[in-house]
Structures are given as C-alpha cells and as structure tokens.
Amino acid sequence: MASMTFDGIGKTFSDGTVAVANVSFTVADGEFVVLVGPSGCGKSTLLRMAAGLELLNSGRLLMDDHDVSNTEAQDRDIAMVFQNYALYPHMTVYENMAFGLQQRKMPKDKIEKLVRDAAEMLDLTKYLHRKPGALSGGQRQRVAMGRAIVRHPMAFLMDEPLSNLDAKLRVQMRAELKLLNQRLGVTTLYVTHDQVEAMTMGDRVAVLKPVGNAGESNLQQIDTPQRLYDRPANIFVAGFIGSPAMNFVRAELRAEGAGLRAAIAGTGISFPVPASAVLSAYAGRQVVVGIRPEMFLVCPEAEALFNEPVPVAEALGADTYVFFDIASPPVDVNDAEEPEEFKRKGTNRLVARIPPAATPAPNQRLPLTVDLQQLHWFDPLTGTAIRD
Amino acid sequence: MHATTIRSPQALSPVRKSFVRRNLPYLLIAPSVVMLLGLIAYPLLFALKSSFYFWNLQVGPQPLAFVGLDNYVQAINAFDFRAALTNTLILSVVGTATEFSLGLAIALVLLKALPGMNVVRALLILPTTIAPIVVGFLFRYLYDPGGGLVTWVLQSLWLPVPAEGILGSPSTALAAILFVDIWQWTPFFAIVIYASLLAVPDEIIEAARLDRASAWTILMRIKLPLIRRTAIIIVMLRFMQIFNTFDTVLVLTRGGPGTSTRTLGYSLYEQGLVNFNVGLVSAQTWIAVLIVNIIVALYVFFAFRNEEW
Structure with missing residues (x-):
C-alpha cells in the first residue's frame, strides 16, 4: 500500500x-x-x-x-x-x-x-x-x-x-x-x-x-x-455536484442601508443578502447566485420570491421536481462570462424540489421562496465562489 | 385472387406448402451438396474404382483387367514413392511451420504503428497474388547458376554454391523449392495473423501488462491463445496445400536431380499425365488422400480437443 x-x-x-x-x-x-x-x-x-x-x-x-x-x-x-x-x-x-x-x-x-x-x-x-x-x-x-x-x-x-x-x-x-x-x-x-x-x-x-x-x-x-x-x-x-443540478441566476448587488440587496437580472425580483464581508466588495456589481433545488420552500403568496406557472412537474414519489421559467438570461457554467452577456435577454429554467403534497396543477403558479442563508455566490467573470 | 397479388407461402395449396416447409433446409443446401457430390465425391469414387483395374491409356482406352490391390502394391514399391513421401512431408511440415513463425513475427512488427506500415501492408499481399507457375519461372531465373540473383548474392556472401547450380544439386534443390514456397506464402500468414491480432482488445493486453507479464508471456499466454482458432485453420489449409505441391516442382526441377525434389503431387502428375497409367495413378491418389486425411484428422483432433466451439 x-x-x-x-x-x-x-x-x-x-x-x-x-x-x-x-x-x-x-x-x-x-x-x-x-x-x-x-x-x-x-x-x-x-x-x-x-x-x-x-x-x-x-x-x-x-x-x-x-x-x-x-x-x-x-x-x-x-x-x-x-x-x-x-x-x-x-x-x-x-x-x-x-x-x-x-x-x-x-x-x-x-x-x-x-x-x-x-x-x-x-x-x-x-x-x-x-x-x-x-x-x-x-x-x-x-x-x-x-x-x-x-x-x-x-x-x-x-x-x-x-x-x-x-x-x-x-x-x-x-x-x-x-x-x-x-x-x-x-x-x-x-x-x-x-x-x-x-x-x-x-x-x-x-x-x-x-x-x-x-x-x-x-x-x-x-x-x-x-x-x-x-x-x-x-x-x-x-x-x-448535486442532482438535480444547482440553479444559477444573474443578479446585481445594490447597497441598501448597512446591508446589500440582490436584484435578479431581467426581473423585478430582489431580496436582502445576508451580511458578508466578501460580498460587500461586490456592491454595485454583478454576481451569479446559485440556488440548490432543495433550498426552495413553498410559501404563502405574499412571501413569495418566485411565483411562476409550472409547466412541468416530475413526481418521484418522495419528492416532486417542479420546473419554471424566469425572464432572466441563462448562465453558462462552463465558460467565464463577459459583462456584456449580462444584458442579454432570455429565459432561465429553474428547478425546485418540493414535497409532493404541494405539487400544483399543470401551468398553475407556485409561490416559492428560498432559504437565503443557503445561497451560493459566484463571481461571474472567474466563476469562483464568493465566500467568507 | 388478383393476377398482380404476390402469392405468399400461405396462399399455396396445402400439399405444396407443406412440402416446401418440411424440406426447406434441404432445398437450400441442395445446390452445394450437388456440387460437392459432382466435383469431389464422384471423381474420388471413380478413382477408387479405377485403382483396382489395369488401365493404361497408352495400351488401350478401356480398363483391361481387374487386378485387385496390385496397383497399390506397385505404387508403394515404386522407385520414387518413399522419396516423394519424405519430400512432401518435409515441405509440408517445415514449410508450414516456417511460414507461420515468420508470418507471426511480421504481424507483430506490423502492429507497431511505425511510419510506412500502410505501404508495407499493401506490398505484402503481392507475392500471394502471383500464380505459383509464374513464381516458379521467376525463381528459375533467380537461381540460375550463371548470373541468377540468388546465386550471385550467396556467392558475394562467400557462401558455398554447388557447381551444378542451386537447383542442380540434390543437397540444395529441395531447400530451394521450400524457399520459394516460404517466399510466396509467408505474407499470407502475416496478413491473416495481423488481422486476428488486431481483434484482440487492447484492454486485455494492458491488463496483462499490469499483471506484470513480460512481452514474451503476453505473446505466448494471451495473444497466441486468443488467435488460436484462426491459426489452427490457416495452418491446416496451408499444410494441405503444400502437401499437394506440384507446379513449382514441375517448373523448377521436374522432381530432380534424381528423386531429390520429387513430391507426391509431382509423381501423380507424371504417372497420370505423362505415362497415362490411370489405374496406378488412381491408387497413388488414394494413398495420398488417406495420408493427408489421417494427418489432418489427427491434427484437428488434438488442436480442437480443448476448444468450445
């Protein structure tokens, strides 16, 4: 040996x-x-x-x-x-x-x-x-x-x-x-x-x-x-790593009071960013946010970050995977990003893992939020993780 | 039923349908069976019958008398029988073995992806495509004592060349004929063995290397056993072909000097097509058929004994 x-x-x-x-x-x-x-x-x-x-x-x-x-x-x-x-x-x-x-x-x-x-x-x-x-x-x-x-x-x-x-x-x-x-x-x-x-x-x-x-x-x-x-x-x-694969969305970080707020590109969706010294340096810049499918939570409509129609749901028994589109340009995980691409139009298909009981009828909207502590942040130019 | 409809077997009358159905396998192999019977079984049986008669076309067109086994006795006691049998066996065994070994060596070299190998592969097939009679004439010039290339090369290398020429001396004539066969047929072995070695998966060789096997062990214990079936078959085919050698002998030496290059094939030719002794040549044919079949049967038995086919 x-x-x-x-x-x-x-x-x-x-x-x-x-x-x-x-x-x-x-x-x-x-x-x-x-x-x-x-x-x-x-x-x-x-x-x-x-x-x-x-x-x-x-x-x-x-x-x-x-x-x-x-x-x-x-x-x-x-x-x-x-x-x-x-x-x-x-x-x-x-x-x-x-x-x-x-x-x-x-x-x-x-x-x-x-x-x-x-x-x-x-x-x-x-x-x-x-x-x-x-x-x-x-x-x-x-x-x-x-x-x-x-x-x-x-x-x-x-x-x-x-x-x-x-x-x-x-x-x-x-x-x-x-x-x-x-x-x-x-x-x-x-x-x-x-x-x-x-x-x-x-x-x-x-x-x-x-x-x-x-x-x-x-x-x-x-x-x-x-x-x-x-x-x-x-x-x-x-x-x-992870199945289904992590969702990636483009977002812009804006200073908001003492903290930061992330706005998902092309959509009106924004959410507060947990305090992080490293992320603060990205204020006013673009980042890629990674959301694991299992970090989505079904929630009341008023608290929803995402509330999109679900065209496809895959029932696996223990879990259900639901797919929905947001009007935000997709992210290519294999290539470093050019800043220009950020302004590109497009739709980004996301997947969420939810309990089977919450499965919506076809094309019905499903209000979802995410566990903000569990988000992953990446530099769009180098692809490296932004982490303390 | 419409005239344009294609009649399916089901549409045939019950009697015809069942006849075709029941006998379909036999009907399908019938043409080859008829061919085999006509071209192999009939001549062999005809020769068997003739071998019991005194029948010489120089004496008369018909068999003259039933002579029992006399032709066989005469064939075995003929002045050249023992020499012909020995020469034939030497040619077959040494020829096949040498061609296989050299062919294997060439095939292993071909497998190394050296530059120019495509050209070599293409050239290798050439000797095999030339008619043996042409090869015979070619070598008659090469062996010529007065300026043949082979003679010249041997002399240049200070090797002894008999004064009467390579083909003229009983000590070298058989080897010269053997050399011609090896020259012509080694490439055939090389190409067939090369092709079957290509079919051995690289992974198996790599596994053996990681098992710490040497190149020699890989050849003997992995590569050769894996091409065994092909090898068995080409060796058998080639053995039978050399056993019947006659054309190169005819062109190069006519069996001489003396009986030193006489083969069974050449004796058959001489008795049948020179002396027209049909009865005797039929007996000789049957002796040759028996000998070659016994050898091949033994070979097949031992070679395939452990094979699961």
Missing part, C-alpha cells in the same frame, strides 16, 4: 489535444479518491497515466515519494479494473486470478490459497472453473475485482467499473466495493462520470473539467463529498 502524488501532471496527445494539464493532488495511503467529471475531462487519461499505460508530458507521479513517472506499467505494482473488465477470455476464473501471481514466480500452493481466499471474499468459489463467457455481468465484474485484490497491490485503479451493470446491480456492487475497500484498506483511485457513485463511494472526490489549453487545470476541486456539496469552489463544481 502506498500514497500516490500527482505533481503538476500534464498530457498532450500527438494531435495537439490537451487532455490533462496542471493536475496536482495526493491520494493518502488507504484512501478512496474518486475522479469525476463529464466526458473529455481527462479522468481516464489521468488513471491510465497512474497505471503507466500512458506517458505523461509534464509533471511527476510519485508513489510513496518514489518518482515512478518513467516506470513501466509492469513494474509499478498497481492493479486496474477496466470498464469492460478485460478478463482473459481463454482462461478460467481461477486462471484469470492466478495469472498475475504466476508472473511473480510465486509457489503454486501459495497462489492457490490467495486465489481461493479472494474467491471466497467475492463469492466466486463456485465459478472458479468457468470461463468468463459463461458468467453474468456482475460475476465478471467480481472476477475483475478478484484479479486486482488477489495481488495485494500498492494501489487499485478503477475505470468506471460499474458502468456496464444494470441499475440495480450497480447500486449493490457500489456498496460491496466500498465495503471491500474499507476491509482491505488499499489506496484506490476510482474514475466515474456518475456523481452519485462519486459522492457515495469516495473518501474524497476530485471534480475535473475539460481544459482548452495547457495553461488551465482540469482539477476544479478535491474535497470530501459533503464539502463539495456545501462549499463548491466554483460554478462548475456547484453545477456538477
């Missing part, structure tokens, strides 16, 4: 595409870190670089303070679980799991014991003599896991290992994987595009974003799931 440090890692492909740039973080010994982000954010490339399957152009990769940047994949002592499992189709489950051990010239009886222990742990004992072709998706997934854990490697790398499973099995395997990690305590780097997987499994989660040039960094924020949700570092992270 080992810690793993990415130190200013960068990767540019031969066609000039910048896949990864300026990524630095450390996975502590025994920690479970999830890399999450949309397609093209470089998460798989990072993982493949950690495995040694992809060379890095810049930066260093350290394992327990040893520089392994130029070490061959064979010599890194890392196990990887692939998205399509990559089992050896011509070998039995036993042989698949034993293969890695045979490569290090381990005595036969020791291999046998290790494989049987791993099979026991993963409930695969019955299938040891089957070939992968005769197994179900979930079983193959477990064999892939078994092949990794049987070697007791320095670290596990997992590349969307659950994405080929059906929804029910995925939830089940998610819990099993997490338990397994806790039991084995092996340093794990896990790639997914599914934020639920990221939030539920990771000790810490690294949110990545595609980069346009080598000057930026893919890494937006790395933190515990709860802190990512509570204190997102910027608009991108705020928009990526």
Whole structure:
C-alpha cells in the first residue's frame, strides 16, 4: 500500500489535444479518491497515466515519494479494473486470478490459497472453473475485482467499473466495493462520470473539467463529498455536484442601508443578502447566485420570491421536481462570462424540489421562496465562489 | 385472387406448402451438396474404382483387367514413392511451420504503428497474388547458376554454391523449392495473423501488462491463445496445400536431380499425365488422400480437443 502524488501532471496527445494539464493532488495511503467529471475531462487519461499505460508530458507521479513517472506499467505494482473488465477470455476464473501471481514466480500452493481466499471474499468459489463467457455481468465484474485484490497491490485503479451493470446491480456492487475497500484498506483511485457513485463511494472526490489549453487545470476541486456539496469552489463544481443540478441566476448587488440587496437580472425580483464581508466588495456589481433545488420552500403568496406557472412537474414519489421559467438570461457554467452577456435577454429554467403534497396543477403558479442563508455566490467573470 | 397479388407461402395449396416447409433446409443446401457430390465425391469414387483395374491409356482406352490391390502394391514399391513421401512431408511440415513463425513475427512488427506500415501492408499481399507457375519461372531465373540473383548474392556472401547450380544439386534443390514456397506464402500468414491480432482488445493486453507479464508471456499466454482458432485453420489449409505441391516442382526441377525434389503431387502428375497409367495413378491418389486425411484428422483432433466451439 502506498500514497500516490500527482505533481503538476500534464498530457498532450500527438494531435495537439490537451487532455490533462496542471493536475496536482495526493491520494493518502488507504484512501478512496474518486475522479469525476463529464466526458473529455481527462479522468481516464489521468488513471491510465497512474497505471503507466500512458506517458505523461509534464509533471511527476510519485508513489510513496518514489518518482515512478518513467516506470513501466509492469513494474509499478498497481492493479486496474477496466470498464469492460478485460478478463482473459481463454482462461478460467481461477486462471484469470492466478495469472498475475504466476508472473511473480510465486509457489503454486501459495497462489492457490490467495486465489481461493479472494474467491471466497467475492463469492466466486463456485465459478472458479468457468470461463468468463459463461458468467453474468456482475460475476465478471467480481472476477475483475478478484484479479486486482488477489495481488495485494500498492494501489487499485478503477475505470468506471460499474458502468456496464444494470441499475440495480450497480447500486449493490457500489456498496460491496466500498465495503471491500474499507476491509482491505488499499489506496484506490476510482474514475466515474456518475456523481452519485462519486459522492457515495469516495473518501474524497476530485471534480475535473475539460481544459482548452495547457495553461488551465482540469482539477476544479478535491474535497470530501459533503464539502463539495456545501462549499463548491466554483460554478462548475456547484453545477456538477448535486442532482438535480444547482440553479444559477444573474443578479446585481445594490447597497441598501448597512446591508446589500440582490436584484435578479431581467426581473423585478430582489431580496436582502445576508451580511458578508466578501460580498460587500461586490456592491454595485454583478454576481451569479446559485440556488440548490432543495433550498426552495413553498410559501404563502405574499412571501413569495418566485411565483411562476409550472409547466412541468416530475413526481418521484418522495419528492416532486417542479420546473419554471424566469425572464432572466441563462448562465453558462462552463465558460467565464463577459459583462456584456449580462444584458442579454432570455429565459432561465429553474428547478425546485418540493414535497409532493404541494405539487400544483399543470401551468398553475407556485409561490416559492428560498432559504437565503443557503445561497451560493459566484463571481461571474472567474466563476469562483464568493465566500467568507 | 388478383393476377398482380404476390402469392405468399400461405396462399399455396396445402400439399405444396407443406412440402416446401418440411424440406426447406434441404432445398437450400441442395445446390452445394450437388456440387460437392459432382466435383469431389464422384471423381474420388471413380478413382477408387479405377485403382483396382489395369488401365493404361497408352495400351488401350478401356480398363483391361481387374487386378485387385496390385496397383497399390506397385505404387508403394515404386522407385520414387518413399522419396516423394519424405519430400512432401518435409515441405509440408517445415514449410508450414516456417511460414507461420515468420508470418507471426511480421504481424507483430506490423502492429507497431511505425511510419510506412500502410505501404508495407499493401506490398505484402503481392507475392500471394502471383500464380505459383509464374513464381516458379521467376525463381528459375533467380537461381540460375550463371548470373541468377540468388546465386550471385550467396556467392558475394562467400557462401558455398554447388557447381551444378542451386537447383542442380540434390543437397540444395529441395531447400530451394521450400524457399520459394516460404517466399510466396509467408505474407499470407502475416496478413491473416495481423488481422486476428488486431481483434484482440487492447484492454486485455494492458491488463496483462499490469499483471506484470513480460512481452514474451503476453505473446505466448494471451495473444497466441486468443488467435488460436484462426491459426489452427490457416495452418491446416496451408499444410494441405503444400502437401499437394506440384507446379513449382514441375517448373523448377521436374522432381530432380534424381528423386531429390520429387513430391507426391509431382509423381501423380507424371504417372497420370505423362505415362497415362490411370489405374496406378488412381491408387497413388488414394494413398495420398488417406495420408493427408489421417494427418489432418489427427491434427484437428488434438488442436480442437480443448476448444468450445
């Protein structure tokens, strides 16, 4: 087991595409870190670089303070679980799991014991003599896991290992994987595009974003799931973490007496801003306000901040998502904003999570307010959070 | 019913419908069965019958007498039988093995995305497209003792070249024929193996690398087993083809010097189309058919024993 440090890692492909740039973080010994982000954010490339399957152009990769940047994949002592499992189709489950051990010239009886222990742990004992072709998706997934854990490697790398499973099995395997990690305590780097997987499994989660040039960094924020949700570092992270995604509206901050008041662009809606030293500096300027769908409250009409017709309501049983439009220009979470765009016209569709009992009839108005303490504030030019 | 309506099978009379339905699979394979029977089974059975008769077209147009197994005895005791069988087996086994090994090596090089590989791939297919008879003539010039390219290269490298020429010496003639076959057919192996190696998912190779397997182990334990089925089949096809070699022998050496390059195929040609000894050549044909089928059957049995098809 080992810690793993990415130190200013960068990767540019031969066609000039910048896949990864300026990524630095450390996975502590025994920690479970999830890399999450949309397609093209470089998460798989990072993982493949950690495995040694992809060379890095810049930066260093350290394992327990040893520089392994130029070490061959064979010599890194890392196990990887692939998205399509990559089992050896011509070998039995036993042989698949034993293969890695045979490569290090381990005595036969020791291999046998290790494989049987791993099979026991993963409930695969019955299938040891089957070939992968005769197994179900979930079983193959477990064999892939078994092949990794049987070697007791320095670290596990997992590349969307659950994405080929059906929804029910995925939830089940998610819990099993997490338990397994806790039991084995092996340093794990896990790639997914599914934020639920990221939030539920990771000790810490690294949110990545595609980069346009080598000057930026893919890494937006790395933190515990709860802190990512509570204190997102910027608009991108705020928009990526949480389901349904956070609503963003443009607003102008005006001084009002000793405090501040925010006016939502294009609408007559305004509300007092909780006192904040940092926000005060934005008085007279524009900001982006982030409102989580779950921070909306159904209220009497007189107290409503928003009172719009609801064309669509999605009933999920425990909650209902209601969608409504306000006459305010939308916010693009992926790009820094130009001040000009602020004056643009447009409608911005917001979503609120409400109790099912409060669901309005189609196209009826629904009076809503928000918990003002729970708002997120972002600088529209840089996208970074404005926070004390 | 309207004349323009297309008649569906249901519209046929009950008797015809049930006949077509019941026999549809047989009707569909009937053309190929007829072809096989006409082009393979009939000649083989005709040869089997002829092999029991004394029938030489130089003596008369019809079989003259039933001679039992005499033709077989004569074939096995013929002056060239043992040499032909040995040469044929040497050519088939060494040729197939060498072509496979070299083809595999070339395929592995092709997989490395080196510059210019597209051109190499295109060029590789060329030898295979030339008719063997043309290749034979080509090499007759290359082997020519008075200025052939191969002779010249060997001499330039201070390698011993027999005074009577490469094709003129019993010690080198068979190797020369083998070389021609290897030259022509190695690219075929290279391309087929290359194609099947392309089908091996990269992830599996990467998984093996992370399992700390060396390049050699990956080749022997991952890549080769995964292309095993293709390999088994092309080796079998090529073995049977070389076993019947006759055209290159005809053009290059006519089986000589002595019997040093005689193959079963060439003996068949000589008995049948030079001596017109139909009875004897039929017996020889059947001996060759039995030998090659026994070898292939054993090969298939051992090769496919552990395969789940």
